Amino acid sequence: MAQNAGRARAGILIGAACAGNFLEFYNFMAYAFFAPMIGHAFFPGGAGTLVNLLYALMTFAVGFVMRPLGAVIVGRFARARGQHAALMSTFAMMGLGSFLIAATPPAASIGIAAPIVIIFARMLQGFSDGGEVGPATDLLYSAAPGGLGGVFGTLQYMTQLLGSLLAVLLGLVLSLTMSHDALFAWGWRVPFILGLVIVPAGLFLRSLAAGHAIAPHRHPASSPEDRRAVRKVILFVFLAIVSGTVSTYLRSFGVSYAVSVLHLSPATGMAAMTAGLAFGALSVLASMAFIARYPDPTGMVIGVTLLTGALSPIVYHYAIHHPGLGSQMALNISMFALSGFVMSSMWKTVLDALPPHSRSFLFGVIYATAVSVFGGLTQPAVTWLIAVSGNPLFPGWMMAAMAGLGLFSYLRLQALQFQKTHAAPRVTAPLKTGASS
DSSP: OHHHHHHHHHHHHHHHHHHHHHHHHHHHHHHHHTHHHHHHHHOTTOSSHHHHHHHHHHHHHHHHHTHHHHHHHHHHHHHHHOHHHHHHHHHHHHHHHHHHHHHOOOHHHHTTHHHHHHHHHHHHHHHHHHHHHHHHHHHHHHHSSTTOHHHHTTHHHHHHHHHHHHHHHHHHHHHHHSOHHHHHHTGGGHHHHHHTTHHHHHHHHHHHHGGGOOOOOOOOOOOHHHHHHHHHHHHHHHHHHHHHHHHHHHHHTHHHIIIIISOOOHHHHHHHHHHHHHHHHHHHHHHHHHHHHOSOOHHHHHHHHHHHHHHHHHHHHHHHHSOSHHHHHHHHHHHHHHHHHHHHHHHHHHHHHSOGGGHHHHHHHHHHHHIIIIIHHHHHHHHHHHHHHOOTTHHHHHHHHHHHHHHHHHHHHHHHHHHHHTOOOOOOOOOOOSOOO
């Protein structure tokens, strides 16, 4: 009986943590997938398709600027008022940002006010996501069954995939059932309107979780050596998140890449992205099962990451020289599936490396800072590089570089954990109470 109650409690807490992350990435990826249409609606003065897309992606990047501020302010709010109050406030802000994007008239109707409102909505969403990720990820870690906190923390990434999958599925349906003009005129608003339906359900789930709150971690006294060790860990956690962030936004650039760079139809880009996200989600599930059974997957991580680095330029080259649904499927499925299979190992290593008493705050700030600097700029930067150089292979080389950075960070964190586990205990010499003999 008690075991069933414990499972129900864990399920409620995990569901509450996942709901906000799902909505956040649904909204974020809906914006990324429909960036060509959003650029057309709110930034119509560009000189060409790539310029309009660049304006839209720069607005996409604005949301990331607010993430560190959200992580710090909401993180402190969570410490003072608790995780529940923090997660309720971030969820409400997410919903408001989605409403503003869905309801704002195009620039042709209200002029400069349109992009201003969209920029504000993206800033609000960025602030909420920055505040959301730390408490939500720590909640997943703490609510997991014994010893599996790092594995269940992967659900933070899994909900990113599922939110993105729902967004691109809607995009695929719209691109197949609507004319090109209707999709660019108003069809792109439909995913944001439907996203508002998630808000009441998420608020209810999070209010239900309030009765199952987890006691906060006690803050033990730390020595100067402990603090130096934490600072070293923070560096490699940051690099690991940078690697994952840039790779994630390179993959999610797939629809815009297909439409604006390779000049394929939106339906082709959406269909290939749907397949990639579906295979990615299945790969993450396989990764979670693997790491739960084999606690030391270092060999697998090395092999899969090296394969990713070697394969990335090849599949991008194939997509460029043989544009179409088949090459887009090969590109998206390979990149999402390979990354998904190492994800549980990466997340477990990152979360286990952080001290329990400050995991929520540290992870939130590190994650928000890395995503703010690198995630927000990835898609505008790669668009600019392609536009300036005329070389559409840049994403493939960037993906390979990020695979190398991710593997380096993973191995360093593993080494630091090993050193911590096998460190000799500090011995304090007894005080001399008498004369030496």
